Amino acid sequence: MNLTNYIRERLQQKQILLMTHVVVGYPSLDDNWTMLEMMQQSGVDLVELQMPFTEPSADGPLFVKANQQALKNGIRRDDYFEFMRKATAAFDFKILMMGYYNPVFVMGHHEFCRELHKNESCGFILPDLPVEEFGDLFEYSRQYELSPILVCAPTNTPERLRQVLAHGSGFLYCAARKGVTGTKTTLDQSQDGFISRCREISDLPLALGFGLSEAADIQQLHGKVEIAIVGSALLHSWQENGPQGYQHHLAGLAESCA
Amino acid sequence: MLKELFEFDRPGYYGPYGGTFIPEILKTTLDELVLAFQEAQADPSFWRQYVDVMQSYSCRPTPVTPLENLTKLLGGAKIYCKREDLNHTGAHKANNVMGQGLLVKRMGKPRVIAETGAGQHGVATATMAARFGLECTVYMGEVDVERQRPNVFWMEQLGAEVIPVTDGTATLKDAINQANRDWAATMESTHYVLGTVCGPHPFPQMVSYFQSIIGQESYEQMKKITGRLPDHIYACVGGGSNASGIFLPFLDAQQVELVGVEAGGKGIDSGLHAARLQGGTPGVAQGYKTYFLQDDEGQMIETHSVAAGLDYIGVGPILSYLHDQKRVRFESAVDEEVIDAAKLLIRKEGIIPALESSHALAAVIREAPKMKQDEIILVNLSGRGDKDIFNIAEAIGDEKWNQFLKKKVENL
Ligand SMILES: Cc1ncc(COP(=O)(O)O)c(C=O)c1O
Numbered sequence: 176m177n178l179t180n181y182i183r184e185r186l187q188q189k190q191i192l193l194m195t196h197v198v199v200g201y202p203s204l205d206d207n208w209t210m211l212e213m214m215q216q217s218g219v220d221l222v223e224l225q226m227p228f229t230e231p232s233a234d235g236p237l238f239v240k241a242n243q244q245a246l247k248n249g250i251r252r253d254d255y256f257e258f259m260r261k262a263t264a265a266f267d268f269k270i271l272m273m274g275y276y277n278p279v280f281v282m283g284h285h286e287f288c289r290e291l292h293k294n295e296s297c298g299f300i301l302p303d304l305p306v307e308e309f310g311d312l313f314e315y316s317r318q319y320e321l322s323p324i325l326v327c328a329p330t331n332t333p334e335r336l337r338q339v340l341a342h343g344s345g346f347l348y349c350a351a352r353k354g355v356t357g358t359k360t361t362l363d364q365s366q367d368g369f370i371s372r373c374r375e376i377s378d379l380p381l382a383l384g385f386g387l388s389e390a391a392d393i394q395q396l397h398g399k400v401e402i403a404i405v406g407s408a409l410l411h412s413w414q415e416n417g418p419q420g421y422q423h424h425l426a427g428l429a430e431s432c433a
Numbered sequence: 434m435l436k437e438l439f440e441f442d443r444p445g446y447y448g449p450y451g452g453t454f455i456p457e458i459l460k461t462t463l464d465e466l467v468l469a470f471q472e473a474q475a476d477p478s479f480w481r482q483y484v485d486v487m488q489s490y491s492c493r494p495t496p497v498t499p500l501e502n503l504t505k506l507l508g509g510a511k512i513y514c515k516r517e518d519l520n521h522t523g524a525h526k527a528n529n530v531m532g533q534g535l536l537v538k539r540m541g542k543p544r545v546i547a548e549t550g551a552g553q554h555g556v557a558t559a560t561m562a563a564r565f566g567l568e569c570t571v572y573m574g575e576v577d578v579e580r581q582r583p584n585v586f587w588m589e590q591l592g593a594e595v596i597p598v599t600d601g602t603a604t605l606k607d608a609i610n611q612a613n614r615d616w617a618a619t620m621e622s623t624h625y626v627l628g629t630v631c632g633p634h635p636f637p638q639m640v641s642y643f644q645s646i647i648g649q650e651s652y653e654q655m656k657k658i659t660g661r662l663p664d665h666i667y668a669c670v671g672g673g674s675n676a677s678g679i680f681l682p683f684l685d686a687q688q689v690e691l692v693g694v695e696a697g698g699k700g701i702d703s704g705l706h707a708a709r710l711q712g713g714t715p716g717v718a719q720g721y722k723t724y725f726l727q728d729d730e731g732q733m734i735e736t737h738s739v740a741a742g743l744d745y746i747g748v749g750p751i752l753s754y755l756h757d758q759k760r761v762r763f764e765s766a767v768d769e770e771v772i773d774a775a776k777l778l779i780r781k782e783g784i785i786p787a788l789e790s791s792h793a794l795a796a797v798i799r800e801a802p803k804m805k806q807d808e809i810i811l812v813n814l815s816g817r818g819d820k821d822i823f824n825i826a827e828a829i830g831d832e833k834w835n836q837f838l839k840k841k842v843e844n845l
Contacts, residue, residue: 229601229733230718232610233456233617239600252730276454280717281731302456303717328458330620335460353458354618 445634629672
């Protein structure tokens with residue numbers, strides 16, 4: 176099923192969908208698997224698997240460390256594609272590949288899309304690749320039935336938003352604020368303006384992320400966007416409170432989506 | 434060739450290299466910077482103001498010095514050097530920061546941030562910030578903080594906040610990542626003074642523009658001193674700003690051979706080097722497309738050089754293009770011959786070169802003896818070596834210096 180339709184269908188049963196995040200190989204592939212099992216239990220709708228990269232320049236300290244440690248743990252390309260294969264076979268949620276562009280550039284656009292298709296990913300997010308640099312990534316995405324997810328930012332001019340959104344597919348990833356991942360975001364009216372600007376231009380479902388952490392954050396987004404994205408905050412729970420803390424946190428987030 | 438270089442179909446591209454690969458959050462800021470730079474470029478008073486500032490504050494025009502003793506010793510081509518070491522703060526970095534500082538004044542931003550490897554660019558930025566009354570934060574890899582403590586001391590005295598970066602390899606590339614993270618949150622009040630001809634558009638073009646003052650002066654000076662243009666120009670290549678600066682004004686003079694010298698570290702075969710144009714492959718990172726030292730899956734690999742300022746994974750996209758076009762020949766020099774080159778220049782000419790600049794000298798020392806005596810070499814002496822006193826003393830193994838350090842420590 177096409178990603179947008181999947182999102183619309185899931186929205187029949189809940190107020191808002193939940194998208195979560197895993198840096199493949201951190202803390203370990205086994206821990207990642209446990210995280211995914213808990214996501215399945217909690218009814219998470221979408222998961223991004225991050226390919227670790229040596230230069231995670233848009234990430235905050237927690238994900239920087241996660242990228243670095245995953246690479247130290249020996250995670251290579253075969254590992255993250257293999258992990259994706261197993262995950263798409265085992266779980267109900269849709270899975271996207273996420274990461275920095277260089278590993279994709281070096282691998283080649285065609286090869287990347289073919290691998291994603293083979294391993295049943297539904298699309299990808301490359302936050303350091305601006306829309307005008309996608310080139311034949313759009314063509315290969317169509318060929319392999321992938322949704323390239325585009326990111327837009329509150330600092331975008333209306334003209335730029337239109338340019339980005341014209342190429343959108345699946346859903347739109349709206350970065351809630353300036354800065355990098357991992358810093359807590361206080362939701363206020365500033366996001367509302369940004370969200371309605373996106374809404375005016377595009378019919379795609381909107382996902383809001385960057386610094387969301389608690390159930391209360393998600394509740395505030397009901398009726399505003401279709402998807403809430405929680406990344407660093409969950410990893411933080413795992414580090415502070417272990418698997419149990421992680422599960423508890425997830426359950427709370429999932430509940431607030433109902 | 435020079436004119437066409439900045440007129441590719443896609444702005445900020447040089448052949449297949451360059452571009453703007455940044456998270457969407459910074460798009461508007463970079464667009465504004467492109468515009469501010471274009472307006473400044475189109476305003477004839479801006480370049481005049483820049484030249485005035487460089488004259489009154491940074492000793493420009495820097496002289497061209499004939500290296501007569503070295504020439505005699507090597508017995509080949511006649512060697513001249515462009516004295517960027519005589520800039521205020523001791524390196525060509527002053528050109529770029531004062532230029533960007535004037536632009537920051539035009540844009541009206543109160544704060545600047547910078548990355549630094551050797552610390553030269555950090556010191557230069559802190560100096561500019563002090564002079565122009567700007568707030569200043571400098572990101573510096575922890576490894577470099579250790580290698581270049583004297584520069585950290587001066588940056589702090591100049592009022593800058595120096596933040597050591599411990600991520601990754603804790604060197605220049607990691608400092609750039611951290612500066613980008615800062616900028617993604619603070620761009621409304623902050624300009625990122627990138628220190629070399631790398632990063633997203635317009636940085637490669639803008640930094641080349643300011644640094645081209647080196648080549649413009651050299652062009653006139655060489656004609657005046659020798660009656661003609663040099664046959665060969667040598668420059669060391671870290672990110673590539675001093676090389677671009679001296680090369681570009683000579684680009685259309687096809688008879689002038691341009692030679693870039695990268696860090697050979699412990700030897701190309703050892704894997705411990707920073708010779709991107711010899712051991713690298715095209716990639717996209719830190720905002721631009723160029724040759725990077727990376728593995729076959731696009732992960733950046735560790736680099737090494739005795740000179741912190743050359744110890745970097747990428748190289749300016751303009752130089753990558755000129756490499757492919759074979760307009761610039763690239764060589765490398767290993768740590769050992771670099772130290773020897775520095776020692777030789779100190780002893781024979783009474784000039785103390787930075788270890789970065791000594792890479793260019795090392796290549797000259799290797800190649801000049803094979804040239805005819807009527808050939809002329811111009812080498813860019815990008816910086817002075819005072820900052821390297823700890824490293825050079827260690828490499829030389831000067832016992833008296835070691836005793837001095839021990840005494841100092843004992844007396845603390
Ligand atoms: C004296 C000196 N020369 C050269 C470099 C290398 O930079 P670039 O290649 O941009 O000139 C540095 C960098 O810190 C430097 O301090």
